Amino acid sequence: xxxxxxxxxxxxxxxxxxxxxxxxxxxxxxxxxxxxxxxxxxxxxxxxxxxxxxxxxxxxxxxxxxxxxxxxxxxxxxxxxxxxxxxxxxxxxxxxxxxxxxxxxxxxxxxxxxxxxxxxxxxxxxxxxxxxxxxxxxxxxxxxxxxxxxxxxxxxxxxxxxxxxxxxxxxxxxxxxxxxxxxxxxxxxxxxxxxxxxxxxxxxxxxxxxxxxxxxxxxxxxxxxxxxxxxxxxxxxxxxxxxxxxxxxxxxxxxxxxxxxxxxxxxxxxxxxxxxxxxxxxxxxxxxxxxxxxxxxxxxxxxxxxxxxxxxxxxxxxxxxxxxxxxxxxxxxxxxxxxxxxxxxxxxxxxxxxxxxxxxxxxxxxxxxxxxxxxxxxxxxxxxxxxxxxxxxxxxxxxxxxxxxxxxxxxxx
Amino acid sequence: xxxxxxxxxxxxxxxxxxxxxxxxxxxxxxxxxxxxxxxxxxxxxxxxxxxxxxxxxxxxxxxxxxxxxxxxxxxxxxxxxxxxxxxxxxxxxxxxxxxxxxxxxxxxxxxxxxxxxxxxxxxxxxxxxxxxxxxxxxxxxxxxxxxxxxxxxxxxxxxxxxxxxxxxxxxxxxxxxxxxxxxxxxxxxxxxxxxxxxxxxxxxxxxxxxxxxxxxxxxxxxxxxxxxxxxxxxxxxxxxxxxxxxxxxxxxxxxxxxxxxxxxxxxxxxxxxxxxxxxxxxxxxxxxxxxxxxxxxxxxxxxxxxxxxxxxxxxxxxxxxxxxxxxxxxxxxxxxxxxxxxxxxxxxxxxxxxxxxxxxxxxxxxxxxxxxxxxxxxxxxxxxxxxxxxxxxxxxxxxxxxxxxxxxxxxxx
Numbered sequence: 001x002x003x004x005x006x007x008x009x010x011x012x013x014x015x016x017x018x019x020x021x022x023x024x025x026x027x028x029x030x031x032x033x034x035x036x037x038x039x040x041x042x043x044x045x046x047x048x049x050x051x052x053x054x055x056x057x058x059x060x061x062x063x064x065x066x067x068x069x070x071x072x073x074x075x076x077x078x079x080x081x082x083x084x085x086x087x088x089x090x091x092x093x094x095x096x097x098x099x100x101x102x103x104x105x106x107x108x109x110x111x112x113x114x115x116x117x118x119x120x121x122x123x124x125x126x127x128x129x130x131x132x133x134x135x136x137x138x139x140x141x142x143x144x145x146x147x148x149x150x151x152x153x154x155x156x157x158x159x160x161x162x163x164x165x166x167x168x169x170x171x172x173x174x175x176x177x178x179x180x181x182x183x184x185x186x187x188x189x190x191x192x193x194x195x196x197x198x199x200x201x202x203x204x205x206x207x208x209x210x211x212x213x214x215x216x217x218x219x220x221x222x223x224x225x226x227x228x229x230x231x232x233x234x235x236x237x238x239x240x241x242x243x244x245x246x247x248x249x250x251x252x253x254x255x256x257x258x259x260x261x262x263x264x265x266x267x268x269x270x271x272x273x274x275x276x277x278x279x280x281x282x283x284x285x286x287x288x289x290x291x292x293x294x295x296x297x298x299x300x301x302x303x304x305x306x307x308x309x310x311x312x313x314x315x316x317x318x319x320x321x322x323x324x325x326x327x328x329x330x331x332x333x334x335x336x337x338x339x340x341x342x343x344x345x346x347x348x349x350x351x352x353x354x355x356x357x358x359x360x361x362x363x364x365x366x367x368x369x370x371x372x373x374x375x376x377x378x379x380x381x382x383x384x385x386x387x388x389x390x391x392x393x394x395x396x397x398x399x400x401x402x403x404x405x406x407x408x409x410x411x412x413x
Numbered sequence: 414x415x416x417x418x419x420x421x422x423x424x425x426x427x428x429x430x431x432x433x434x435x436x437x438x439x440x441x442x443x444x445x446x447x448x449x450x451x452x453x454x455x456x457x458x459x460x461x462x463x464x465x466x467x468x469x470x471x472x473x474x475x476x477x478x479x480x481x482x483x484x485x486x487x488x489x490x491x492x493x494x495x496x497x498x499x500x501x502x503x504x505x506x507x508x509x510x511x512x513x514x515x516x517x518x519x520x521x522x523x524x525x526x527x528x529x530x531x532x533x534x535x536x537x538x539x540x541x542x543x544x545x546x547x548x549x550x551x552x553x554x555x556x557x558x559x560x561x562x563x564x565x566x567x568x569x570x571x572x573x574x575x576x577x578x579x580x581x582x583x584x585x586x587x588x589x590x591x592x593x594x595x596x597x598x599x600x601x602x603x604x605x606x607x608x609x610x611x612x613x614x615x616x617x618x619x620x621x622x623x624x625x626x627x628x629x630x631x632x633x634x635x636x637x638x639x640x641x642x643x644x645x646x647x648x649x650x651x652x653x654x655x656x657x658x659x660x661x662x663x664x665x666x667x668x669x670x671x672x673x674x675x676x677x678x679x680x681x682x683x684x685x686x687x688x689x690x691x692x693x694x695x696x697x698x699x700x701x702x703x704x705x706x707x708x709x710x711x712x713x714x715x716x717x718x719x720x721x722x723x724x725x726x727x728x729x730x731x732x733x734x735x736x737x738x739x740x741x742x743x744x745x746x747x748x749x750x751x752x753x754x755x756x757x758x759x760x761x762x763x764x765x766x767x768x769x770x771x772x773x774x775x776x777x778x779x780x781x782x783x784x785x786x787x788x789x790x791x792x793x794x795x796x797x798x799x800x801x802x803x804x805x806x807x808x809x810x811x812x813x814x815x816x817x818x819x820x821x822x823x824x825x826x
Contacts, residue, residue: 016743019767097809099788105777107787114799115769197799218800239822246824330429352817354432356528364518364820373825374520374816375512386527386610387631388801391816396510403787403804404765407777409652411659412786 003180004188007143008195010173011116015141017171018113023090025168026136030086032164033129034079040160041075047152048125055149063253067123068150078126082133085377091396092139106406111399113139115197118189119380120145120211122203125153130378132161132175138398141174143196145189147203148181155179190215200393202381220393223384224308225255225336227366230262230325230351232342237269239363240341241276247339247365249280253310255382256337256359256369260305261316262325265289274316282312289318305332322347326354333357336384337366358384358391416593417601420556421608423586424529428554430584431526436503438581439549443499445577446542447492453573454488460565461538468562476666480536481563491539495546498790504809505552519819524812526552528610531602532793533558533624535616538566543791545574545588551811554587556609558602560616561594568592603628613806615794633806636797637721638668638749640779643675643738643764645755650682652776653754654689660752660778662693666723668795669750669772669782673718674729675738678702687729695725702731718745735760739767746770749797750779771797771804 018026037044048070055065091111098108117140121127128144135142146154158177165174178185190199193216200220201211212219229247231240247258261277263270274284274294284290285300297316304315305328319325329338339361340351352360359369369392371379376394383389389397431439450457461483468478504524511521530553534540541557548555559567571590578587591598603612606629613633614624625632642660644653660671674690676683687697687707697703698713710729717728718741732738742751752774753764765773772782782805784792789807796802802810 016767016769019769101786101788105781105786109804112769218798220800236822242822242824250825348819354429356429356432356525357815359816359818361818362820364818364823365825367825368518368818368820368823369816370825373514373518375514385631386813387633390813391522400799400803402770403772403782405772405774405777405781406761407775407781409649409655410777410781411655412663412778412780412783 004185004192007173007176007178008116008189008192010171011141011143011176012195014171014173015113015115018139018141018174021139021170023092025170026090026139027086029136029164029168029170030082030133032167033133033161034082034086036160036164037075037079037082037129040156041072044075044153044156044160045070045072047156050152051125051150060149064123064149068125068153070125070153074126078129081372081378082129085133085137085395088137088377088395091137091399094396094399096401103410104408105410108404109401110404111396112402114398114400116141116143116195117198117200117398118143118145118196118217119200119202120186120207121201122147122207123149125150125157127202128154128157128177129161131380134378134380134395134398136165136174137395140398143176143178143189145178145186146181151181187214190217193217200380220381220383220389221385222255222381223336224334225257225382225384226259226306226308226332226334227256227337227339228260228262228329228333229258229339229341229366230319230322230329231264231267231270231273232322232340232344232347233264233266234343235267235341236343237272240267240269240273243339243341243363243365244273245276245280247367248277248282248314249312250365250367252312254367255308256366257310258366259308259315260332261314262319262328263290263316264325265318265320270318277314282314284314284316286316287318290316308334322350326351329355334384336382337361337369339364339366358382417598417605420586420589420591421529421602421605423584424554424556424589425608427584427586428526428528431552431554431587434552434583436505438583439503439552440499442549442577442581442583443495443546445580446546446574447495447499449573449577450488450492450495450542453569454485457488457566457569457573458483458485460569463565464538464563473562477536477562481538481566483538483566487539491542494785494791495542498546498550498808501550501790501808504550504812507809507812509814516823517821518823521817522814523817524809525815527811527813529554529556529608530611530613530811531556531558531609531630532613532615533599533620534614535560535620536562538563538570540615541567541570541590542574544793547791547793547808547811549578549587550808553811556589556591556602558591558599559594564594600627603630606630613793633794633796633802634798635668635794636749637747638670638795638797639672639719639721639745639747640669640750640752641673641675641742641746642671642752642754642779643732643735643742644677644680644683644686645735645753645757645760646677646679647756648680648754649756650685653680653682653686656752656754656776656778657686658689658693660780661690661695661727662725663778663780665725667780668721669779670723671779672721672728673745674727675732675741676703676729677738678731678733683731690727695727697727697729699729700731703729721747735763739764742768742770747797749795750774750782752777752779771795
């Protein structure tokens with residue numbers, strides 16, 4: 001596996017070079033990437049067509065082909081995301097904490113790049129420019145390994161990024177998009193703990209499990225989301241309808257989509273919310289109380305409360321009060337995104353304090369848990385772990401803190 | 414292993430209770446701990462004597478017995494450390510980042526407790542009150558597993574902490590000091606990934622390797638320190654002597670002690686520094702250039718450059734310039750603590766930017782890399798990993814960030 005060693009060493013060297021670069025140099029590369037995306041849109045679409053055609057021939061379903069397909073609007077969105085990242089302040093050098101000790105020792109924690117970041121992802125080709133931009137912004141070298149389904153798209157996007165890096169005078173190995181989708185090569189990468197500092201798997205459950213189990217490098221996980229929305233007794237009826245339907249229906253195949261609705265037994269418009277969801281094509285599986293509200297509600301089994309449907313199916317349960325809702329989320333939530341809809345100030349406060357999740361929403365759709373929506377330009381992914389980074393990960397989450405200590409001869413006594 | 418499950422569940426429940434507590438309640442418990450430490454000093458010393466006596470009978474060496482032994486001054490230091498932590502601002506609820514999006518969605522990242530923290534440690538009994546105080550301060554439940562060598566000391570300190578917790582009206586399981594030092598029980602703990610959120614091993618290399626290899630829970634590692642000090646051409650001679658001797662000699666058995674000295678070939682007082690170290694009892698192993706400077710310098714082998722001596726032994730090497738020093742540290746450092754002694758502004762800037770370590774010192778002793786010295790009151794340990802926490806870990810490093818999103822019915826379009 002000399003190939004893996006060579007690319008890891010090149011990444012490590014590039015990461016050392018990046019330590020000395022200015023933010024304006026790194027941001028200029030991002031602007032070149034955006035420019036090249038627009039200038040080469042026709043070529044990108046041609047390469048993308050090859051992947052889409054192969055997926056069609058291979059009999060992939062519509063959702064798969066939709067995720068894979070680029071079009072002029074999606075390319076423009078990619079370019080804008082990269083430009084938005086270029087405009088953000090440089091996270092490198094940010095001072096997170098500082099103090100001067102009584103003996104005059106000056107101490108501060110500065111944000112520095114993590115080093116070499118490896119991202120393993122599936123299908124969506126925009127991940128190449130999103131991650132490349134976030135890594136360059138934060139001064140990290142990146143190794144990107146996409147799936148074979150998007151091979152041609154990923155390759156041309158990788159060439160565009162490489163061109164911009166060369167134009168900016170940075171080492172080519174700042175971003176390396178693997179030309180091989182061989183799984184043995186990926187497994188070899190996951191062992192390079194002396195060269196790679198962080199691994200991010202972004203894709204389906206199988207990929208994430210494989211990477212977590214095989215990596216000797218610290219992994220930032222992006223696990224599934226069994227997301228709840230709790231409708232409080234006095235929630236606004238129109239908002240409850242609009243937010244519930246949006247959270248469930250707008251894109252049901254995503255990790256931040258609603259899976260379980262909890263409704264306070266005194267909320268007067270429960271039936272209206274259920275009817276709106278039903279009308280939007282959602283199959284509702286409820287407990288006995290919810291079943292009593294509408295004839296189209298099917299009975300929920302115990303397994304439903306822990307299921308991430310990723311589909312137009314929803315489980316629904318009646319609760320007696322806020323605490324019952326919080327307890328239920330504690331028992332069945334996966335720590336991704338949870339929401340309360342309420343007009344009660346104290347209930348909102350209590351919910352956001354007591355619910356332990358990456359994203360806690362008040363009066364908004366869980367579908368908004370997203371790096372672009374949060375203003376990060378793009379996202380590395382949505383972390384469901386507690387250590388290091390939690391929720392949508394942007395450029396700042398690709399940094400770590402370094403203690404800088406400046407003295408005038410201080411010693412330990 | 415019903416015992417492990419029972420204590421994990423109790424910790425998880427206590428952690429949920431802690432989510433709702435105010436900082437003043439948690440800090441009041443710390444003040445009670447400090448008070449009780451002073452009031453029960455005689456009883457603590459009596460229990461500690463049993464451990465020290467057993468260690469003597471067991472033929473442990475002087476350094477081991479020193480680490481284990483408490484005395485009135487050390488108990489007072491423990492009490493003061495806990496009080497210092499009580500006085501710090503509450504890290505819980507700190508806003509790390511915030512934004513309002515164009516659609517009015519308000520987003521912020523708030524510090525919240527990690528949940529349940531398990532610390533596995535050896536010999537030094539002060540770890541019980543240090544970690545208990547840092548965990549309580551940051552709203553985490555703690556499970557502490559000390560070594561059998563400090564069993565009686567750890568037990569009485571655990572009872573003191575429990576007493577203060579009861580007095581403050583918090584659940585007893587906020588801090589649990591295990592009454593068993595059985596290794597099978599520890600290994601069982603390391604599997605409880607649904608109940609414990611973070612494991613910190615604090616002790617020798619063997620303990621840290623065992624925990625890292627057996628834990629299914631994320632581990633924050635405290636690996637060895639092969640720490641360098643680079644003396645630049647124009648460094649102050651007196652400072653070079655004082656800092657080098659302090660970094661090597663003041664407590665050679667610690668991870669932040671100096672192991673390798675790098676001396677610029679034009680630094681005129683190299684011989685004086687070597688003589689001061691020699692006079693302080695340090696065995697010096699040098700490259701050919703260093704050997705040529707003084708007759709007492711022994712030849713260094715290749716292995717010396719990667720050795721953490723933890724003893725009065727030092728490797729020393731001459732370098733031609735700053736970049737050679739930086740490259741050498743990049744090749745042989747362990748990312749713990751590195752220092753430059755210089756009067757040159759640009760060299761200081763370049764060194765702290767290019768050297769990738771948890772703590773980078775200018776004109777100060779690496780022995781200062783310590784939670785108490787940095788003003789954190791105490792430390793969970795010194796992390797040598799990049800993700801989550803790096804360097805001396807205080808109460809803030811026991812928190813993670815939660816996205817709090819507040820809206821007025823916003824949905825994803």
